[in-house]
Amino acid sequence: MNKLFLSIIIAVLFTFTVNAQTGDVTKEPGYVDFGNLTEFENSTGVTEVMIEEDLLSALAQISDEEDPNIMSVLSGLKLVKAFVFEVDDTNIDKLLSKINSIDSKLSGTDWKRIVKTRKENEAANVYIKLNGKKQIIGLAVTSLDAGDEAAFVNIVGTIDLATIGKLGKQFNIPHLEGIKHHKDGKDEN
């Protein structure tokens, strides 16, 4: 009888645990916590992008007809998160230090750094995370260009890196506009 109750309790707890895990994108293996970036929000140009799964799937539905390439990229994604700050003399050291701290944090894990470039006042790192089937399930990019901008990007979900790279070059938007954006596509400015 005790075994029976124990089994029921374990099954119920398992059910609740599994249920609690669903829907929380921060628990996804491809998610990267960049830490506190609020200290850079005072810089003149700030862009924050946080597009979650439901909005991405809404986007996928309309992109389907317009551009099948975007659709193919969007279909597996769970989160697109980007923070872009304008770099000036006041924040460059802190931004470089942040990039280095993220690099140290990810280097000790199963994230793979596929790009690392370092020049005077320039830095760029690209990391990927693979699952058991060797699919990319997370992409993180940190970059800094003195006199231009610093970017922290995390894309969570099944990622086709080649298509993302191709599309990224296709959308080569010279400078990001100063839109401050939070969850669910609500524009604050």
Add this chain to the structure above:
Amino acid sequence: MLEKRSHNISDKLLEKIISVAYGDSGWMVKFIINRKAKRNPEVRELLDEYKLTANSVHRLKQSEVPESVMHLVRVKTNVKSENNFWSSVYIRFLSKPILSTAVAGVMIIAIASVLLFNQPKPQHKYTEAQIELAEKQFKESLAIVGRVFSNTEKEFDEEILNNQINKSLGKGFYLINDILIGG
């Protein structure tokens, strides 16, 4: 057995003791009787004796009762043998309290799981402007990634291929020319 029973043990309590001893009771009755047995030696004694009897009964093999006797019992009691699938399932599983509790538990878990997992996701209704903005920001995010890739490629072409590898190759050719042709 009944002769040993004092007036403190009611018929109802005795019935429960017997059902616990034979393993036919629910967990609640079992719990109550076991608790009473711990506190009351008379209940303990009765329970132990009935358990002994129950064990002997449970150990009885079917072969010990000849089929002819069983047939006579069926005829006398007017019971028809029901050998269909559902009756055997009932006899094997559902008539036993522990198993029926287990089945009920599993069913409760299954229903709870279905209710928890099939909760409808809140449907977000986005305005056209919100979707347009999201599209723009998605493209901007990809553009950042694309820029890093482009810069890396450019740097690889210019810095590494042109300046370092080609320069080294050039030096190599110069040396070869110098040595073989004599400058």
